[in-house]
Structure formats: C-alpha cells, structure tokens
Amino acid sequence: xxxxxxxxxxxxxxxxxxxxxxxxxxxxxxxxxxxxxxxxxxxxxxxxxxxxxxxxxxxxxxxxxxxxxxxxxxxxxxxxxxxxxxxxxxxxxxxxxxxxxxxxxxxxxxxxxxxxxxxxxxxxxxx
Amino acid sequence: xxxxxxxxxxxxxxxxxxxxxxxxxxxxxxxxxxxxxxxxxxxxxxxxxxxxxxxxxxxxxxxxxxxxxxxxxxxxxxxxxxxxxxxxxxxxxxxxxxxxxxxxxxxxxxxxxxxxxxxxxxxxxxx
Numbered sequence: 001x002x003x004x005x006x007x008x009x010x011x012x013x014x015x016x017x018x019x020x021x022x023x024x025x026x027x028x029x030x031x032x033x034x035x036x037x038x039x040x041x042x043x044x045x046x047x048x049x050x051x052x053x054x055x056x057x058x059x060x061x062x063x064x065x066x067x068x069x070x071x072x073x074x075x076x077x078x079x080x081x082x083x084x085x086x087x088x089x090x091x092x093x094x095x096x097x098x099x100x101x102x103x104x105x106x107x108x109x110x111x112x113x114x115x116x117x118x119x120x121x122x123x124x125x126x127x
Numbered sequence: 128x129x130x131x132x133x134x135x136x137x138x139x140x141x142x143x144x145x146x147x148x149x150x151x152x153x154x155x156x157x158x159x160x161x162x163x164x165x166x167x168x169x170x171x172x173x174x175x176x177x178x179x180x181x182x183x184x185x186x187x188x189x190x191x192x193x194x195x196x197x198x199x200x201x202x203x204x205x206x207x208x209x210x211x212x213x214x215x216x217x218x219x220x221x222x223x224x225x226x227x228x229x230x231x232x233x234x235x236x237x238x239x240x241x242x243x244x245x246x247x248x249x250x251x252x253x254x
Contacts, residue, residue, distance in 0.1 A: 001151045002172045003130045006201050008247055016245045022218050023211075023244075024128045024203065044203070045129045046173055070246030071198045074133055076151065076171070084150075091149050117150075118143045119197030120135055 001084070002077045004125045005041070005048035009060050009072040013038050013053035020049055034104045036061070041105060050075070050104065073111070075123035081110060084124045088112055100126055128211070129204045131252045132168070132175035136187050136199040140165050140180035147176055161231045163188070168232060177202070177231065200238070202250035208237060211251045215239055227253055 010016045017040050020026060026042035026049065033039070036058020042049040052072060054061030063072060078084035081100050088095060096111035103109030108126035137143045144167050147153060153169035153176065160166075163185020169176040179199060181188030190199060205211035208227050215222060221240035230236030235253035 001153070003133075003174045006130075006133070008245060010245050012245070019218055019220070019244065023215055023220070023249075026128070047130045068246055070241070071201065074198065088150055091146055093146070093150070114197070117146065118135060118137050118139070119195055120133075122150075 002127075003047045004075040004077040004123075005050045006071060007050045007052055007073040007075065007121075007123070008070070009052050009054070009063050009067075010069045011053065011064055012069075013040060013051050016051050017042065020051070024049070030105050032104060035059070037104075039104045073121035073123050075109070075125050077127045078124045079127050081108065081124050081126040085110055093117060100124075129254075130174045131202040131204040131250075132177045133198060134177045134179055134200040134202065134248075134250070135197070136179050136181070136190050136194075137196045138180065138191055139196075140167060140178050143178050144169065147178070151176070157232050159231060162186070164231075166231045200248035200250050202236070202252050204254045205251045206254050208235065208251050208253040212237055220244060227251075 029043045030041040036056045037060050038053040040051045052060045093116040094113035100108040100110045110124050112122045114121040153171050156170045157168040163183045164187050165180040167178045179187045220243040224237035227235040227237045237251050239249045241248040
C-alpha cells in the first residue's frame, strides 16, 4: 500500500494552494468542482495534497463547522482495492463504501469509517 | 519533498499496531519511548505510520484530551531541511522549531505551527 494523498479541508483554498505550492514546491496538477467542493491536487515527489473547499452545504462544509480547517483524510493506493476492502471487513472495520465508487479526478475510491480506525478517515484509491 | 509519515495519536497503540499492520500489510520497524510517548513506526511501501500513545502528561496526552484520537501531524522528507525552513519563514509561517532538533527514531525534525498552515501540523524530516 502506497501513500497517495492527504486531504486537507480549508475555507481558503486559493491561499492554501499558494502557500503549500511554495512550501512544498508542489505544482497544481488538477482542479475541479466535485460533490459540493472545489478540489485541487498539488503534486509532491511521491504523492499529492488534495485541498478541499466546501460550498453548497457539502460534506466538507459540515466538517469545517464541526472541526475547523485541517487534515480531513489520508488516502493510500491499493494494488487491489477489492482485496483491501475485504481485508478491512475481515478486521471488523465498518466501511463507508462497501464498493469502490467514482471519486475526484476520476479515481475509484472507497472510505473506511473513522470510528473503526482510531479516529482516522482512511481512503483507498484504486491503483 | 517526499511523504515520510502520518503521525496518529491514539490511546490504544497495541490495538492500532495490530489493525494498521493488517489493513496496510505494514510491519513494525521501530518502537521506542520518546518524550512522554510510546512511538511505533509501521512501514508502508513508500513511507510510514507513526503511532503515538501518551503517558506521563506528554504533548500527545494533551492533544487526545482536546481532540480525541486521530491524525496528529504529517511529515515530509526534505532534501535540505534548512532550506525548507527558510522557505517557510519567507512564506510568513511561524515555526515551532526554528532549527532542526532530534526527534523520534534518531531523525532530525522541525515542526511548523498549524495556525499558519491551514490547521495542519506539518513536520519536516531531514533526508
């Protein structure tokens, strides 16, 4: 399993794109509107930041109201996402997505429930 | 800049070592007592989880009281950590560590203040 990205919830995506771009020398490689969010991917040497700004009452807006800005989730690339989900099930981990579903940037993704993983929202991305 | 590890604060490090080890097929590669914490590194294909359990009133204990278990920080390997800190200073980011200091597992590390980085506690690790 390889690191794919860290998802960061923000109420100032343009400011954070600028700051993280400079801090990490990380160019913008993708930007889209997705599921009530503005989503920007910045490229590191071996992964990405996924910056998430809410609008229209999407899930990130509710997250920001509850937690404020910060790290929202961690995503890892699985060679076989179905096998990774089966392992999670075997470990007794509640799945948010029982099957991979279309995520941002055209990825197939599946999230695990943070209550089952030590308070960490984990995402698997299909390699 | 390369992903190095995600730091996870937990009140059940043995349970999380077992769960994350199985979910990510990630073996334990280091365990130590450091700065009022039990610290365990699990190895991914291209990085690590750093699991952190508090004892003796260390900083993770205070974090858990305020936030509960979950993602505590993100660490990235810099080819030149002094240059990375200089860039952060140029960006107006407040530094927790103005100079690299000895961290867990013998790494030289420096943290940036989360109030200056969109609510994310960022750590630079010297490559």
